[in-house]
């Protein structure tokens with residue numbers, strides 16, 4: 694179906710991203726709750742001016758360094774991520790030699806299979822999280838996300854958990870892992886608990902992360918709490934600019 698959104702629309706990019714997510718919902722990749730999560734993300738993206746902020750660029754450099762220097766990096770994929778950027782997930786996995794693991798909050802075997810299919814179609818060679826024989830529990834977590842692959846998240850040293858609900862980041866950290874996330878809400882529990890939070894829309898941010906991983910990275914001095922405060926100040930400055938032009 695042809696998109697009704699004209700390219701000249703001031704919020705065209707956001708509206709295209711929304712269309713993509715809704716199409717993925719219709720295809721059975723995204724949970725109902727994923728639509729709400731997306732709405733929350735849109736609100737924060739609007740506050741950020743729908744562009745990549747300086748703080749996000751800094752976090753991206755730190756994340757690229759961490760991923761490229763990891764022993765066993767894993768990218769955790771949920772319904773929203775599979776719906777929004779399956780091709781880029783595969784590109785990032787190739788650039789960083791990371792494993793891909795499907796790990797859902799609202800778990801369903803059918804949705805897992807659909808996500809698996811979409812990742813395969815986009816070039817993924819190996820996808821973890823489907824073979825029950827390799828399942829193991831991580832402690833300190835009640836949701837379906839506690840079931841992980843023994844060769845994937847369970848044994849990872851660095852895990853990328855984009856668009857995450859609250860508890861898992863802490864559980865992964867308790868298990869000694871470094872956690873990187875994409876989260877448009879700088880105040881969410883995941884954003885606040887991760888080692889590196891990229892406060893950006895994953896659709897923009899993952900492309901920057903892939904580019905950064907393909908470069909020669911140098912270690913950047915990075916403090917996640919400080920960077921999150923910078924992201925909040927960038928939102929405030931953007932709102933002040935908007936208010937002054939209103």
Ligand code: PTJ
Nearest residue numbers: 727730734771772797798799856857858876877878894895
């Ligand atoms: O597919 P499942 O079953 O694993 O479920 C996935 C969702 C996303 C429904 C689940 O993880 C969830 O409920 O997440 P939350 O608690 O809503 O958290 C998602 C976070 O991602 C929120 O802080 C949103 O602001 C943020 N977010 C939403 N869309 C984007 C985003 N961050 C970056 N880019 C986005 N496009």
